[in-house]
Amino acid sequence: MNERDFLRDYDKNSYSSPLVTVDAALFTYQDECLKVLLIQRANHPERGKWALPGGFIDEQADTDLDVAVQRKLYEKTGVRIPYIEQLASFGSNKRDKRGWSVTIAYTALVAYQDCSALAESVSDTRWVPLQELPQLKLAFDHEQLILCARERLRQKALYSIVPAYTLPEHFTLPALQQVHEALIGKPLQKKSFRRRIEQAELLIDTGKKRAEGGRPATLYRMKPGAAEHFFLRNLEL
Amino acid sequence: MNERDFLRDYDKNSYSSPLVTVDAALFTYQDECLKVLLIQRANHPERGKWALPGGFIDEQADTDLDVAVQRKLYEKTGVRIPYIEQLASFGSNKRDKRGWSVTIAYTALVAYQDCSALAESVSDTRWVPLQELPQLKLAFDHEQLILCARERLRQKALYSIVPAYTLPEHFTLPALQQVHEALIGKPLQKKSFRRRIEQAELLIDTGKKRAEGGRPATLYRMKPGAAEHFFLRNLEL
DNA sequence: CCAATAGTGTCTATCAGACATTATCTA
DNA sequence: TAGATAATGTCTGATAGACACTATTGG
Numbered sequence: 012m013n014e015r016d017f018l019r020d021y022d023k024n025s026y027s028s029p030l031v032t033v034d035a036a037l038f039t040y041q042d043e044c045l046k047v048l049l050i051q052r053a054n055h056p057e058r059g060k061w062a063l064p065g066g067f068i069d070e071q072a073d074t075d076l077d078v079a080v081q082r083k084l085y086e087k088t089g090v091r092i093p094y095i096e097q098l099a100s101f102g103s104n105k106r107d108k109r110g111w112s113v114t115i116a117y118t119a120l121v122a123y124q125d126c127s128a129l130a131e132s133v134s135d136t137r138w139v140p141l142q143e144l145p146q147l148k149l150a151f152d153h154e155q156l157i158l159c160a161r162e163r164l165r166q167k168a169l170y171s172i173v174p175a176y177t178l179p180e181h182f183t184l185p186a187l188q189q190v191h192e193a194l195i196g197k198p199l200q201k202k203s204f205r206r207r208i209e210q211a212e213l214l215i216d217t218g219k220k221r222a223e224g225g226r227p228a229t230l231y232r233m234k235p236g237a238a239e240h241f242f243l244r245n246l247e248l
Numbered sequence: 249m250n251e252r253d254f255l256r257d258y259d260k261n262s263y264s265s266p267l268v269t270v271d272a273a274l275f276t277y278q279d280e281c282l283k284v285l286l287i288q289r290a291n292h293p294e295r296g297k298w299a300l301p302g303g304f305i306d307e308q309a310d311t312d313l314d315v316a317v318q319r320k321l322y323e324k325t326g327v328r329i330p331y332i333e334q335l336a337s338f339g340s341n342k343r344d345k346r347g348w349s350v351t352i353a354y355t356a357l358v359a360y361q362d363c364s365a366l367a368e369s370v371s372d373t374r375w376v377p378l379q380e381l382p383q384l385k386l387a388f389d390h391e392q393l394i395l396c397a398r399e400r401l402r403q404k405a406l407y408s409i410v411p412a413y414t415l416p417e418h419f420t421l422p423a424l425q426q427v428h429e430a431l432i433g434k435p436l437q438k439k440s441f442r443r444r445i446e447q448a449e450l451l452i453d454t455g456k457k458r459a460e461g462g463r464p465a466t467l468y469r470m471k472p473g474a475a476e477h478f479f480l481r482n483l484e485l
Numbered sequence: 486c487c488a489a490t491a492g493t494g495t496c497t498a499t500c501a502g503a504c505a506t507t508a509t510c511t512a
Numbered sequence: 513t514a515g516a517t518a519a520t521g522t523c524t525g526a527t528a529g530a531c532a533c534t535a536t537t538g539g
Contacts, residue, residue, distance in 0.1 A: 014293055028304075030265055031350055057251075067265075102268075102316075103312035111260075113350070115337045183518085200502055202520075203501050222517085224515080229518085244501070244527090246501075442492075459490085459538080462488080480527090482528095
């Protein structure tokens with residue numbers, strides 16, 4: 012038999028296959044704390060519990076995994092998310108009561124004000140501060156996914172400025188440092204933080220603003236490709 | 249309707265779901281070059297092409313993804329692989345002619361002599377030097393998976409001693425440095441390489457051996473947890 | 486002895502930590 | 513003016529690069 016005949020006779024759906032979903036841990040930074048977007052499940056299973064935005068692959072609409080997760084995030088937030096990166100996949104016969112399931116998990120970042128409208132207006136959608144997670148009932152293994160994403164972001168905060176995507180397009184260095192400190196969980200040296208970003212020329216000076224009672228801070232925006240820059244030395248732990 | 253009734257009535261197989269596979273890029277180091285284990289496909293689709301060890305999830309036998317990939321590797325090599333780590337997932341409606349498919353890809357490492365017997369005896373299984381990949385017809389997107397795994401290993405060579413798993417349990421520092429150099433693609437400073445490993449106390453001195461015409465080199469083995477140690481500073485590019 | 490390979494001594498360069506100092510805003 | 517926040521100056525310490533040197537084996 013040649014391949015064409017094989018494919019003609021092959022019926023994918025006559026074999027059992029795990030359920031496949033994509034899920035995204037979408038983080039932002041607001042009110043001096045990191046928050047993740049959660050959605051209260053309207054349907055079984057795990058109805059009423061809070062879950063990450065995500066869901067089944069649509070074999071017609073989605074051409075690949077990245078498209079699928081972008082679609083899910085767009086459906087839930089109504090905006091294009093500037094930073095999405097694959098995190099890891101989780102699959103077992105236990106994580107979903109419907110049977111063997113796999114989720115391809117993503118980490119995503121967005122500025123709060125670019126994404127607040129929908130979440131603030133709909134009662135089943137919330138920006139949840141990370142400290143409040145333990146009190147909330149999360150669906151499936153989504154708490155684990157969030158912790159995994161958080162840990163990866165913490166690492167990135169040590170050697171990149173990826174966390175800048177939690178801020179508006181124009182942001183100050185003190186603001187960026189705050190996000191990094193929140194992720195790393197300890198204060199950083201102002202001088203070290205600025206020095207490495209300056210030397211690597213990752214940001215573009217705009218005009219200054221942002222006065223909060225003291226000297227106004229310079230507003231910057233990221234250079235194209237700045238998020239792909241990895242420092243050779245980590246900030247210390 | 250409550251969740252129990254929902255689950256009783258739910259038939260997972262009445263919905264179409266992508267094909268789900270796991271695949272592993274299993275690397276080793278032999279004859280001064282990096283090699284990856286490939287298997288010639290006996291069945292459609294892509295019959296005759298070379299592919300990574302892997303295949304469909306077995307919903308009965310496999311309790312989770314890690315178990316599935318370990319099973320696949322055991323079936324192909326007959327040995328327990330000491331280093332397996334999830335790499336990334338690849339999914340689209342194009343990568344497999346049978347339809348929408350997702351593979352969860354893994355990177356794995358093994359010492360050549362711990363894994364040579366089967367590969368040398370069976371004609372459809374080969375350790376392929378990485379330089380020879382472009383000449384070989386690879387199935388699906390497996391060439392891309394290998395390149396992706398290789399790039400991740402290259403990064404790890406800059407800040408960890410994970411590549412030590414390509415060597416036998418007892419190995420010399422010059423041998424380890426060779427592997428790192430092969431991955432990074434440029435020579436390293438002997439002194440820098442040794443110094444950081446010594447200072448972090450990642451290896452245990454055994455007794456010396458390995459004479460290759462000159463002064464015999466000390467044989468070491470990894471301390472437990474040594475592969476999880478990440479240096480704060482990368483080797484430079 | 487020499488050739489070959491392993492391993493060390495040591496100087497320099499880079500860059501993060503620490504922290505004091507200066508700058509620029511509002512009230 | 514004081515208070516607050518932003519930004520800089522500058523010293524120290526850790527560690528990678530460079531490369532010459534010593535050590536240990538076999539002929």
